[in-house]
Amino acid sequence: MKISRRTALKATLGSALAALPLPYVANAAGTDWSKLRGQTIVINWPSHPHFDIAKKLIPEFTAATGIKVELDEMQYLRMKDAQVLQMSKPQGDYDVIVYVIMWKTEYVQRNFLTELAPLFANEALAMKDYNKDDIITAYLEGLGLVGGPRGYLPGPGAKLYGIPYGAECSVLAYRKDIFAKHNLAPPKTYDDMLAAARKVKEKEPGMGGLTQRAQAGHQVTAGWLMHLTPYDGLVIDDKFEPRVSDPAAIKATEVYKEFIDTGPAGAASFDFGQCINSFLQGQSAMYCDSISIFGPARDPAKSKVTETTGYVVHPKAVKYSGELGGFGLAIPKNSARRDAAFAFMQWITAAQQDVRVTAQGGQPTRWSTLDHPDVKKIYPVDIYRECLKIANPDWRPIINEWTEISEKVLGIRLSEIITGKTPIKPAMDSAAAEIRTIMTRAGYYKT
Amino acid sequence: MQLGSGLDRRLTPYVFAAPAVLIMLFGLLYPVIEAFRLSFYEVRLGEPVTAQAFRGFAIFAEALSDSSVRKSMAVTLQFSIIVVAIEMFLGVGLALILEKPLRGMMVFRTLLVLPMMIAPICVGLIWRYMFDVNVGPINSWLSVFALKPAWLAESGLAFFAICVTDIWQFTPFVFILALAGLQGIDQSSVEAAKMDGASTLQIIRYVKLPLLAPILMITILMRVIDALRGLEVVYAMTNGGPGLSTELFSLHIYKSAFVTQRMGHSAALSICLLIVTTALSALLLMWSNPLRQKGR
Numbered sequence: 001m002k003i004s005r006r007t008a009l010k011a012t013l014g015s016a017l018a019a020l021p022l023p024y025v026a027n028a029a030g031t032d033w034s035k036l037r038g039q040t041i042v043i044n045w046p047s048h049p050h051f052d053i054a055k056k057l058i059p060e061f062t063a064a065t066g067i068k069v070e071l072d073e074m075q076y077l078r079m080k081d082a083q084v085l086q087m088s089k090p091q092g093d094y095d096v097i098v099y100v101i102m103w104k105t106e107y108v109q110r111n112f113l114t115e116l117a118p119l120f121a122n123e124a125l126a127m128k129d130y131n132k133d134d135i136i137t138a139y140l141e142g143l144g145l146v147g148g149p150r151g152y153l154p155g156p157g158a159k160l161y162g163i164p165y166g167a168e169c170s171v172l173a174y175r176k177d178i179f180a181k182h183n184l185a186p187p188k189t190y191d192d193m194l195a196a197a198r199k200v201k202e203k204e205p206g207m208g209g210l211t212q213r214a215q216a217g218h219q220v221t222a223g224w225l226m227h228l229t230p231y232d233g234l235v236i237d238d239k240f241e242p243r244v245s246d247p248a249a250i251k252a253t254e255v256y257k258e259f260i261d262t263g264p265a266g267a268a269s270f271d272f273g274q275c276i277n278s279f280l281q282g283q284s285a286m287y288c289d290s291i292s293i294f295g296p297a298r299d300p301a302k303s304k305v306t307e308t309t310g311y312v313v314h315p316k317a318v319k320y321s322g323e324l325g326g327f328g329l330a331i332p333k334n335s336a337r338r339d340a341a342f343a344f345m346q347w348i349t350a351a352q353q354d355v356r357v358t359a360q361g362g363q364p365t366r367w368s369t370l371d372h373p374d375v376k377k378i379y380p381v382d383i384y385r386e387c388l389k390i391a392n393p394d395w396r397p398i399i400n401e402w403t404e405i406s407e408k409v410l411g412i413r414l415s416e417i418i419t420g421k422t423p424i425k426p427a428m429d430s431a432a433a434e435i436r437t438i439m440t441r442a443g444y445y446k447t
Numbered sequence: 448m449q450l451g452s453g454l455d456r457r458l459t460p461y462v463f464a465a466p467a468v469l470i471m472l473f474g475l476l477y478p479v480i481e482a483f484r485l486s487f488y489e490v491r492l493g494e495p496v497t498a499q500a501f502r503g504f505a506i507f508a509e510a511l512s513d514s515s516v517r518k519s520m521a522v523t524l525q526f527s528i529i530v531v532a533i534e535m536f537l538g539v540g541l542a543l544i545l546e547k548p549l550r551g552m553m554v555f556r557t558l559l560v561l562p563m564m565i566a567p568i569c570v571g572l573i574w575r576y577m578f579d580v581n582v583g584p585i586n587s588w589l590s591v592f593a594l595k596p597a598w599l600a601e602s603g604l605a606f607f608a609i610c611v612t613d614i615w616q617f618t619p620f621v622f623i624l625a626l627a628g629l630q631g632i633d634q635s636s637v638e639a640a641k642m643d644g645a646s647t648l649q650i651i652r653y654v655k656l657p658l659l660a661p662i663l664m665i666t667i668l669m670r671v672i673d674a675l676r677g678l679e680v681v682y683a684m685t686n687g688g689p690g691l692s693t694e695l696f697s698l699h700i701y702k703s704a705f706v707t708q709r710m711g712h713s714a715a716l717s718i719c720l721l722i723v724t725t726a727l728s729a730l731l732l733m734w735s736n737p738l739r740q741k742g743r
Contacts, residue, residue: 081492081705088493110493214600216688217706266580268600268689274579283581404707412515416690419602 031127037066039340041095044083046076046327049292050166051098053362054348061347067340076100076327077218080403083332087112092334095341101143101325104162106400108146113161114331116144119342120160127346134351134366138391139164143328150238152398162328163349166363169314169391170226170323171383173279173287173297176310178204186310190230190317193286194258200285201262208264211284212256215271216415221396221406222272224414226288227252227259229392230317235405235435236397240444242435244410245428248318253417253424255317260418268418280305288314290323291387294379295361311383314390324391326363401438409434479721486715492708499711506715516716518691519699526606526695527674530613531667537614538621539663543651545622546629556626560619567616571683574612575599578684602692605685609693612680617673621666628662629655661734668731672724696720 045051058069072094074082080103086092087107099107107113120126132140140163141154148158172193174186179196182203187193197209213223228235233248243249260267264283266274272289279287280296280303287293296302297309314322329349331341347353349365358364359374370381396402413431416422439445486506490499510516541559545552562570577583578598586595598608632655640654656663678697681687687694687702694702700720704713 084493084708215686216690217686220688264581265595266597266600268597269580269605269685278581281581404709407706408515408702412688412690415688419600419689421602421690421692 032124033065033067033340033343036337036340036343038068039337040068040070041335041337041340041344042070042072042093043096043344044079044086044094044098045071045073046079046098046166047073048076048166048327049295050327050357050362053360054165054353054357057348057353057356061344065343065347067343069344083107084112087332087334089334091336092332094332095335095337096344097330097332098165098327099162099330100327101167102396102398102402102406104143104146104328104330105152105398106403107330108161109151109400112332112334113146114333114335114338116160116163116331116342119331119338125339125342127350130346130350134368135164135349136167136365136367136388138169138324138388138393139167139326139365142324142391142393143167143326150394150397150399153393162330163345164326164365165329165349166327167365168290168292168323168326168363169384169387170289171291171293171387172312172314173293174310174312175282175285175305175308177308178207178285179310186312187286187315188312189315190227190255193288193315194255196286197259197262204285206265206283208267208278208284209262210259210286210288211264211270211275211278212259212267213270213272213275213289214260214268214415214418215274217407217411219271219411220414220418221410223270223275223289224253224256224410225396226314226323227255227317229321229395230314230319231255232318235410236399236439240399240439242432242439244435245425245432250424250428252317253414253428256414257418257424268415290325291384292363294384298378299361311380313383313386320390321392321395322387322390324393324395401442404438405435409438482714482717482721485711486718488711490710492704492710494710502711506711507719510712510715511719515691515694516699519694519696522606522691522694523675523677523696526610526613526677527671530610530617530674531670533610533614534618534621534670535663535667537618538666539625539656539659541618541622542625542629543655546626560623562616563619563623565616567679568683570612570616571680574608574615574680575684578608599685600689602689605689605693609681609684612684613674613677616680617670621670624662624666625659628659632658664734665731668727668734672727672731675720675724675727 045055055071055073058071062068072082076098077100079098080100083094083097083099083103086094087097087110120130120132140160141158143164144160144162145154145158146152146161148155172187174196178184178200179186182196182199184196184199185192187196193210200207200209212226213219228249231248231252233246233252234243235249237243264278267278270278275289276287276293276296278284279293282304298306300306303309314320329345331338331345335341351366351368354364354366354369355372355375358369359372359378361378364370364375364379364384369375370379370384375381396406409431413422413427413434417424417427485496487501487503488496488499489502489506490496545556565573577585580586580595580597580600583598585598589595596604598604636654636658637650640650645653676697677695678701681693681695681698682701685693687698696716697720700713700716703709703716
């Protein structure tokens with residue numbers, strides 16, 4: 001058979017063009033995702049500083065894999081409505097969801113999420129150099145595992161349903177200049193923290209001691225939780241009985257209220273943005289909340305305290321206990337593009353991308369990221385590692401009813417307490433009774 | 448045929464109206480019927496209704512005996528009475544002042560109605576910033592008197608703040624309706640009163656306000672219905688707090704549906720609100736129906 005020069009040229013060019021994407025994809029992603037090229041995935045994505053940085057990398061993912069990405073971006077507490085509605089349908093619009101830690105158990109119990117172990121076992125899909133063991137252990141267990149003890153803790157029965165991304169623990173940030181001025185040592189205990197808060201309130205006009213979240217609903221509960229487990233308190237015990245009116249919880253509530261009283265003006269209505277800004281704008285001497293402060297505190301456009309901020313581990317009350325929270329990525333079971341979704345999850349949480357996002361002020365997901373020189377320049381890495389050691393996977397009960405308990409019971413009772421409308425003990429007794437009603441309705445006490 | 452023609456004549460309007468009526472029935476009544484059905488089931492967001500246990504009126508009984516529901520109802524009632532009363536006073540007052548053509552009045556009227564044009568969620572965000580304890584302009588002005596109230600952090604002040612916001616947004620609505628009413632008044636009555644020696648206040652009290660009464664009643668009802676359904680502004684400003692001090696009924700319903708995901712409970716509360724607003728709407732229609740005045 002005679003082959004013309006034109007045919008030979010066409011065939012050669014055609015083969016070259018057809019082969020072109022394969023090595024490109026393989027080089028970029030470490031595996032063969034060429035079959036996924038041309039697919040479009042939809043991600044429910046939060047408006048949040050970490051994710052604002054991460055989304056800048058998405059065009060690179062598309063260039064590397066040929067998978068297009070559409071983001072459905074919204075305020076993070078509003079995502080749950082959209083996610084539940086989408087995941088309840090036979091086929092949902094979302095291929096990847098960003099979930100908050102407190103939703104993970106409910107989502108798995110309602111059969112919404114894809115288990116990830118079989119996907120990681122699929123050699124055609126799993127990135128060869130992904131190294132799951134490099135993901136910060138507390139984050140992987142706290143955000144990814146469901147089905148263990150109490151339904152949400154790591155241990156027997158737990159399976160992986162999500163990858164942490166934008167995860168966080170707590171840290172205490174303080175004003176070095178203000179502490180030096182009043183001969184205060186960086187707080188190691190709650191007594192130190194309370195003493196500092198009182199002194200700042202008394203001696204520094206216009207400044208509060210500790211800034212906290214306190215707006216009615218989710219925020220006030222999140223602020224109160226910062227102190228509950230350090231005082232060895234619990235929301236519910238192993239038998240799912242409410243413990244919010246136990247002496248430990250009452251003590252934590254008294255401390256929370258004192259921090260509000262000695263805090264910046266208007267502290268009782270702060271959401272997270274106002275809470276962090278109060279510290280960054282120099283209106284509070286301390287901040288004890290998410291490590292997401294590390295990035296903004298170094299940014300002169302957002303912070304007036306770039307040179308005067310110091311960090312210590314979340315102080316000890318009765319014991320050391322720090323927050324474990326933030327976000328994770330998961331794939332809804334009703335996604336029609338599961339493989340492309342899994343490719344995205346791996347790519348965005350891979351070591352190279354994690355370093356780049358963290359170096360720009362995002363939140364790290366991997367141990368190796370903490371060792372990277374670019375990250376060490378902006379992160380107090382040693383303190384961060386110490387904070388991770390005390391991150392508590394049982395920071396709040398991650399049960400189906402938690403959102404209702406957090407927002408409709410504690411979110412109201414605590415708000416009444418800090419505004420002085422109701423004394424602590426009666427309010428927390430009421431909260432305990434209301435929690436028990438919810439748990440009874442949900443069938444936790446069946447004999 | 449005489450009979451056939453008569454029947455045809457009687458049926459013709461119904462035939463022409465039927466498509467619109469059917470669409471309205473489907474579009475308006477079907478969701479209400481579904482909400483009513485939902486209120487009998489303990490169902491969570493995303494779950495099929497039929498898969499759940501039927502609880503009948505037990506959900507209504509539970510919802511209405513809930514102290515937070517009653518508190519929310521009380522807050523809503525208090526809010527509605529206060530804001531509607533003040534809006535009526537200010538709106539009608541402004542209309543009386545500005546009814547005469549003055550230089551630059553068109554510009555002023557346009558500016559005055561601007562708040563009404565802004566999306567409520569934006570209004571909430573704007574006023575949340577205005578009332579911010581640290582960076583808000585209101586506290587910046589008050590700092591002259593060494594005052595720094597925590598507007599949204601104290602129950603009474605937060606309630607005051609949401610009232611101010613609603614009054615700012617909806618006084619123009621009252622103003623527009625009152626102004627339209629005033630301009631429609633037969634001037635011969637006013638002239639007659641003047642010739643009888645009535646003062647300006649007497650003309651307002653005994654001539655203008657009585658003639659304006661039907662429009663004012665309709666305005667009051669429309670504002671009360673709107674106030675009862677208020678959600679976005681409070682959601683953005685206070686999220687119902689501190690405690691439950693600003694949790695309007697619609698916000699409570701929203702939280703039941705999307706925070707606790709108790710759709711049946713939320714539907715039951717919605718039905719209660721619907722009954723109240725429907726009763727008020729019926730009253731409104733009775734007053735505003737032009738056919739009624741013609742005795743038809």
